[in-house]
Amino acid sequence: MSKQTLEQLLVERVTAFAESGKPAEIIDEHVQVMFTKVIDNCFGRYGDMGKQVEEAIKAALPANLGSVFELTRYNAMVAKALQERWENSGVEADMVRRAQESIDEVLKKDQMPEFISLHDLMEAFVEEHKESAAENHWEAPDIRFQESEYGGLHIYFDKQPDEGISRGRSEYSLDNAIHISFDLRTPERDERGNKIGSVYAARLDGDKIGQVIKFRSKFDKLVAALYYGASKVVVDCDHDDFSYGIYD
Structure with missing residues (x-):
């Protein structure tokens, strides 16, 4: 029985490895790492999502924050500012209003x-x-x-x-x-x-x-x-x- 050459042995083992489930496991592991990094980058401090949230919060804060700042009122103050900006935008409020009007129209007693x-x-x-x-x-x-x-x-x-x-x-x-x-x-x-x-x-x-x-x-x-x-x-x-x- 002839001995396998190094080339034949490599081809045999590469083929066996490719036909097993291990390549898929390795690929899945790296895909998971890739998506984790991408999501971390998006939501991280310097990612696009993080920057947009930071800018939105900055825009919502009152201009005179330094003079009115009180720790016990901080959460309520930011919430109120965000609510006012949300309501003043008109878009979401208008969508809610139109949806409610449509539902009310359907739910009239005669319908x-x-x-x-x-x-x-x-x-x-x-x-x-x-x-x-x-x-x-x-x-x-x-x-x-x-x-x-x-x-x-x-x-x-x-x-x-x-x-x-x-x-x-x-x-x-x-x-x-x-x-x-x-x-x-x-x-x-x-x-x-x-x-x-x-x-x-x-x-x-x-x-x-x-x-x-x-x-x-x-x-x-x-x-x-x-x-x-x-x-x-x-x-x-x-x-x-x-x-x-x-x-x-």
């Missing part, structure tokens, strides 16, 4: 029924996208009902049907979602036996409903009433009950 039919809700969604459906020759929206392991119901839906290049997409990639919970101890039902539940989370056009500021359409307002208000949803339909009706 917030005790119960909202899931069928009516989905019909409002269909009606909202009929024009796009006619232009693109869509037969029906993509609507999926999925029961949760905890007894709730997840509804994922998208105006565009599951066909063409989008065929086989995951339910999590659909633009809209409504998540409903039911009382598992004493499930509430209507006179027809349909389950009645509460919406605890929702997504509209890819955004969580908590981030949506303006509720324009009937569909948006119904979802907002379910999420922000006391309205409950009556599950009185199936996922395949809806179409755009362009081929009827």
Whole structure:
């Protein structure tokens, strides 16, 4: 049996090492060190983030700080100065105001029924996208009902049907979602036996409903009433009950 040359031995060991999990471990270790250093630099005393925070705090301090400085009042004074600058900026305050106005509009008594039919809700969604459906020759929206392991119901839906290049997409990639919970101890039902539940989370056009500021359409307002208000949803339909009706 011939002895291995040094070159052959090196090639053999390098190959074995490359095929093991050790290179990945070494890379992970160095990547972690790299990110740690980058984050330290960003938030450190001389990093960009640190400098911006320092400048913001300096700008918030009163010009006559030296003459009014008292240790016991320092925290309250800085907090008040920051609050005044925050309020005077107008941007954040205006966003909060507009969000509150939108929610108040939805939660008016004449727009917030005790119960909202899931069928009516989905019909409002269909009606909202009929024009796009006619232009693109869509037969029906993509609507999926999925029961949760905890007894709730997840509804994922998208105006565009599951066909063409989008065929086989995951339910999590659909633009809209409504998540409903039911009382598992004493499930509430209507006179027809349909389950009645509460919406605890929702997504509209890819955004969580908590981030949506303006509720324009009937569909948006119904979802907002379910999420922000006391309205409950009556599950009185199936996922395949809806179409755009362009081929009827």
